[in-house]
Amino acid sequence: MNVEEGLKYTESHEWIRVEGDTALIGITDYAQESLGDIVFVEVPEVGTIVAKGDEAVNIESVKVAEAVYAPVTGTVKDVNEDLEDAPETINKDAYGTFIYSITMADPSELNSYMDADAYKAFVDAQD
Amino acid sequence: MIPYIPHSQAEISAMLDRIGAASVDDLFVDIPEELRFSRPIDLPGSMAESDVMNLLAAMANENRTKTLFAGGGQYDHVIPSVVSHLTGRAEFVTAYTPYQPEISQGILQALFEFQSAIAEITGLPVSNASLYDGATAAAEACAMVLNAKRKSRIVLTAGTLHPHTKSVLGTYFADLDVELVELPETSGRVELSTLTSALESAGEELAGVLVQTPNIYGALEDLTGWSDAVHAANGRFIVSAHPLSLGALASPAEWGADIAVGDTQPLGLPPYFGGPSAGYIACGKDLMRRMPGRIVGESVDADGKSAFVLTHQAREQHIKRERATSNICSNQSLAAIANVVYLSALGPTGFAQVSEQNISAAAELRRRLIDEIGLTDYVPGPVFNEFTLRISADRKKWDDTFADCGIVPGVWLSDLDESIPADLFSVAVTEKRTATELDAYIACAREALS
Numbered sequence: 001m002n003v004e005e006g007l008k009y010t011e012s013h014e015w016i017r018v019e020g021d022t023a024l025i026g027i028t029d030y031a032q033e034s035l036g037d038i039v040f041v042e043v044p045e046v047g048t049i050v051a052k053g054d055e056a057v058n059i060e061s062v063k064v065a066e067a068v069y070a071p072v073t074g075t076v077k078d079v080n081e082d083l084e085d086a087p088e089t090i091n092k093d094a095y096g097t098f099i100y101s102i103t104m105a106d107p108s109e110l111n112s113y114m115d116a117d118a119y120k121a122f123v124d125a126q127d
Numbered sequence: 128m129i130p131y132i133p134h135s136q137a138e139i140s141a142m143l144d145r146i147g148a149a150s151v152d153d154l155f156v157d158i159p160e161e162l163r164f165s166r167p168i169d170l171p172g173s174m175a176e177s178d179v180m181n182l183l184a185a186m187a188n189e190n191r192t193k194t195l196f197a198g199g200g201q202y203d204h205v206i207p208s209v210v211s212h213l214t215g216r217a218e219f220v221t222a223y224t225p226y227q228p229e230i231s232q233g234i235l236q237a238l239f240e241f242q243s244a245i246a247e248i249t250g251l252p253v254s255n256a257s258l259y260d261g262a263t264a265a266a267e268a269c270a271m272v273l274n275a276k277r278k279s280r281i282v283l284t285a286g287t288l289h290p291h292t293k294s295v296l297g298t299y300f301a302d303l304d305v306e307l308v309e310l311p312e313t314s315g316r317v318e319l320s321t322l323t324s325a326l327e328s329a330g331e332e333l334a335g336v337l338v339q340t341p342n343i344y345g346a347l348e349d350l351t352g353w354s355d356a357v358h359a360a361n362g363r364f365i366v367s368a369h370p371l372s373l374g375a376l377a378s379p380a381e382w383g384a385d386i387a388v389g390d391t392q393p394l395g396l397p398p399y400f401g402g403p404s405a406g407y408i409a410c411g412k413d414l415m416r417r418m419p420g421r422i423v424g425e426s427v428d429a430d431g432k433s434a435f436v437l438t439h440q441a442r443e444q445h446i447k448r449e450r451a452t453s454n455i456c457s458n459q460s461l462a463a464i465a466n467v468v469y470l471s472a473l474g475p476t477g478f479a480q481v482s483e484q485n486i487s488a489a490a491e492l493r494r495r496l497i498d499e500i501g502l503t504d505y506v507p508g509p510v511f512n513e514f515t516l517r518i519s520a521d522r523k524k525w526d527d528t529f530a531d532c533g534i535v536p537g538v539w540l541s542d543l544d545e546s547i548p549a550d551l552f553s554v555a556v557t558e559k560r561t562a563t564e565l566d567a568y569i570a571c572a573r574e575a576l577s
Contacts, residue, residue: 039441040416048277060416060441065450 001123002029004095008110009119010071015095021107023072024098027059030123032094035061038087043079043100050076050102052109057099059090072109074102191533194564196492198345198513198555199538200261200289200390201398204371205481205559207472210395214465225460226421228428228436235435238460239423241467248373248470248478249387250380251409255420257463258455261390262295264406265337265367267453268386269296271410271417272335272363273305274452279334280305283325283362286312287342290544292367306332315344315506315515319352326360335363335385341372343540345489345513345553346506354383363414370394370407372511374482379409386410395469396462405459405466416442419453484558485512492556492565500572505551513555515540520576522549528575534568 003009008016013031017024032038040060050056050070057068079100082089089097104110114122134142139151148154155163174182195203214220218233225231238256245254258264269282284296286309296307310317310325317338326333336357340348350366357364366384371393379387392404410418416439424438444451473481489512496502496516505515518525522539529536537554540547556565 039439042416045277062441063446065441065447067450 001033002095003116003120003123005116007095007116008071008113009116009122010069010113011122012069014068014071016071016110016113017098018107018110021104022077022101023074023104023110024101025068025071026098027068027090027094028119029094032091035059035064035066035091037062038090041080041083041087041090041099043083044076046076046079048076050074059087068099070102071113072102072104073106074104077101077103194534194560194567195398196554196556196560196568197535197538199343199540199543199553200291200392201401201404202371202393202512202555202557203398203559204393204395204557206395206397206469209472210465210468213468214461219461219464222460226437228434232435234460234464235423235437237464237467238421238458239425239435240471241463242423244467244470245370245407245409248370248378249368249384249407249409250378251384251387251411253412253415253418253422254407254409255418255422255458256460257391257458257466258406258408258420259457259459260402260404260406261367261388261392262289262292262406263455264388264390264408265292265339265365266296266299267406267419267455268365268388268408268410269305269307269335269337270299270453271386271414271419272365275363275414275417276334276361279332279362281308281329281332282306282334283308283310283322283329283336285310285317285338285342285348287315287317287344287346287348288337288339288367289343290547292339293544310336310338315346316342316348316508319349319356322353323356326356326362329360329362331361333360333362335365337365337367339367341369341511341513343543343547343553344506344515344551345510345555346515347376347509347511350377350382358383369511371482371485374478374480375486376482376511385414391462391466394466395472396465403459403462405462415439417452418442419444419455421458481558485556486510488512488558488560488565489514489554489556492554492560492568495565495569496554496572499569500576502572512557513553515551515553517550518552519550525575529571532567532571532574534564534571536568536571 013028015026015028038059038061042058044056052070052073054070055067056070059066059068080098222234225234228235242254242256246252258267273279284307300307308325310321338348342348354364363385364383365386365388366379366382367388368379370389370391387409389407390404391407396404408418421437422439423435426434426436428434440446444453444456470478489510493514502516505517537552540551540553541549
């Protein structure tokens with residue numbers, strides 16, 4: 001199970017890559033493996049205002065439908081349109097496949113999240 | 128007389144012994160004493176099979192078969208004998224939840240063909256393995272459009288919907304933050320101008336619009352301009368269409384509908400006493416993930432051979448669980464199989480012919496009741512196989528005269544909905560009604576009004 005350096009991690013298995021005031025968000029390798037083959041990703045509309053904790057994305061695999069929550073408050077800046085035709089890209093490359101990005105209203109919200117080591121320990125404790 | 132219970136006393140003792148129970152009564156030890164039924168059941172004693180047959184035959188002889196000109200949602204059509212012949216097969220009738228692909232290819236294929244037939248007649252590419260009935264289908268379609276548009280909460284519903292559909296919609300959305308706004312009729316139809324002003328009032332919160340054609344009066348709604356208006360207002364368009372009418376009339380896809388729904392009773396199912404039938408639902412690919420219920424798909428097995436399976440199951444409520452958007456977890460397999468056998472027996476040509484025959488049969492009786500008997504239309508203009516007249520004569524005399532003639536002449540619409548004027552009477556004429564039966568109706572009507 002891969003954990004990539006330089007990213008922030010949430011307890012609901014999302015990763016966050018910070019670029020200036022933009023947070024790019026995806027799901028971790030652990031998450032994609034638990035979900036199984038992903039068949040559908042429903043992304044929010046660009047421009048949607050989300051609060052930290054809001055349900056932002058829906059991911060459907062062959063066996064489950066899961067929500068992905070916004071880790072920070074802000075405005076949806078960009079969405080990965082390739083996921084409409086090739087949702088399985090997340091399974092193949094979880095860290096290289098962003099789902100959507102948020103222009104952050106309050107970057108200090110990132111402070112509560114884990115770094116790579118802390119996340120690895122968190123996942124190991126789960127199993 | 129044997130009780131038709133297969134276990135012998137020796138088998139029962141062996142089973143009790145295996146689980147460590149002393150007697151069958153021991154299995155009910157958790158039911159409080161005071162709640163246990165402890166007196167003999169009050170039923171007459173057993174009878175010989177021939178005596179039972181005589182008793183039932185005597186009861187059956189009390190039935191009076193009448194000629195049905197009543198519709199109001201359930202219609203009396205010709206049903207080719209192949210329908211009951213195939214649906215009566217044990218493999219279809221007795222199967223319970225037959226969806227394991229390893230052992231249910233026959234039923235899965237039949238349901239796939241049902242879905243394909245519905246997609247073909249509605250013109251919309253995605254359909255499911257059926258819902259409970261037309262009213263449920265309409266409600267589920269409303270739920271789909273509400274869920275498909277964030278922050279929407281308003282659905283505009285035609286005032287000319289069947290009252291039972293209105294009732295089910297009310298129940299479905301009673302405790303949710305959803306507003307159903309009725310589009311009032313103008314002389315038995317809903318006008319485009321009524322729609323456009325309601326769309327403007329609904330504004331941003333509009334999810335969609337639901338209209339039924341033919342409507343409760345049997346009148347065909349003119350849906351010209353409707354889909355453009357609804358889409359321009361950022362809503363979705365749901366058309367509830369009588370499935371048999373689609374053999375001759377414009378399809379929901381041709382009207383620009385996003386979702387088509389309806390009740391499949393006219394497709395090879397008898398009227399029974401109001402059920403069972405099935406509901407159908409069809410939509411475009413964009414709404415496929417929002418569609419509730421079971422969907423059968425065509426795939427390949429491990430050996431590369433074509434096989435049918437339930438597919439897109441992550442939509443279903445037992446997978447979405449607390450995030451489910453619908454409670455639907457079942458369908459009406461046997462009814463849907465009857466529907467697809469019926470449609471297959473007719474084929475596209477037969478389907479179009481039956482549809483046309485319904486139109487001309489109803490037109491014939493309607494013309495005669497107006498010209499020869501002097502009754503008046505409530506809604507002039509085109510209908511399918513049902514029309515509504517104004518009958519201001521004595522209702523009891525009308526009902527009793529026809530009862531004596533052995534005819535059920537139609538439905539008093541106020542019986543379905545008290546707010547409908549008491550003089551509106553709906554008459555259905557299907558391809559099953561013969562010239563002799565129409566003559567008998569005319570003669571009886573003359574007598575009832577004399």
